[in-house]
Each structure stands twice: as structure tokens, then as C-alpha cells.
Amino acid sequence: MDGAVVRLKSASRPVGQDLPDAGPGGAAAFGIEDQELEAIRAAAVGGLKNGDTSLINDTIHACGPDEALRVYGPELIRRARQLDQFRRSSLTTYAYGA
Incomplete structure (x- = not known):
């Protein structure tokens, strides 16, 4: 799985840039097998x-967001965004001193 994550991250772009679709082939274009995608999804679930x-x-x-959606699916993306928003909430900052 670590190799698959490294291959995904190796295509990094500047954060401020629009992030278009990774192009034809999706994760397969990065040489990532279905079994590795399942391991990446499981690691993301554990992290969440x-x-x-x-x-x-x-x-x-x-x-890019389109490729991330294909890799993780809409539910994991939504949960990650919710956690990020909760972490940035002023009520959370005051309550937990983050």
C-alpha cells in the first residue's frame, strides 16, 4: 500500500492550482491495482x-478531486470534509484548546 500512496502523491501539483481530473485511466494510470485501492481505502477509514x-x-x-472521489468514494470524502470543518470550528477551538 505504501508504494501505491507514493505513486499517487508523486503526481502532486501546487495546492493553489485548479485540480483537474487525473486523466484517462484514473488510478490505473498510476499503476495501482484494485487490491491496493482497497488497502488505501481501509487506511483512510482507519485514519478517519x-x-x-x-x-x-x-x-x-x-x-485532483475527481480522482480522489474515484479512489475513496463520496462518503469518505464527505466524512473527511466534516472532520476538517469540525476541527476549524471556533466552538471546537474554545472547548478543546486546539
Whole structure:
């Protein structure tokens, strides 16, 4: 799985740039097999359970939102965004001192 994550991140672009679709072939264009995608999804689910959204966010920045949607699906993307928004909430900052 680590090799698959490295291959996804190797296509990184500047964060401020529009992030278009990764192009034809999606994850297959990065040489990532279905079994590796399942492992990446499982790692993202584990990270979300611990409040870590970095794997999903890194994929969005490296490969674009369309490819991240194909890799993780809409539910995991939504959960990651919710966690990020909760973390930035002023009520959370005051309550937990983040």
C-alpha cells in the first residue's frame, strides 16, 4: 500500500492550482491495482476513525478531486470534509484548546 500512496502523491501539483481530473485511466494510470485501492481505502477509514484526514486530503491535492472521489468514494470524502470543518470550528477551538 505504501508504494501505491507514493505513486499517487508523486503526481502532486501546487495546492493553489485548479485540480483537474487525473486523466484517462484514473488510478490505473498510476499503476495501482484494485487490491491496493482497497488497502488505501481501509487506511483512510482507519485514519478517519482517529480524526486523521491527511491521506484523503493528500490525494485530493496530488491527483485532483475527481480522482480522489474515484479512489475513496463520496462518503469518505464527505466524512473527511466534516472532520476538517469540525476541527476549524471556533466552538471546537474554545472547548478543546486546539
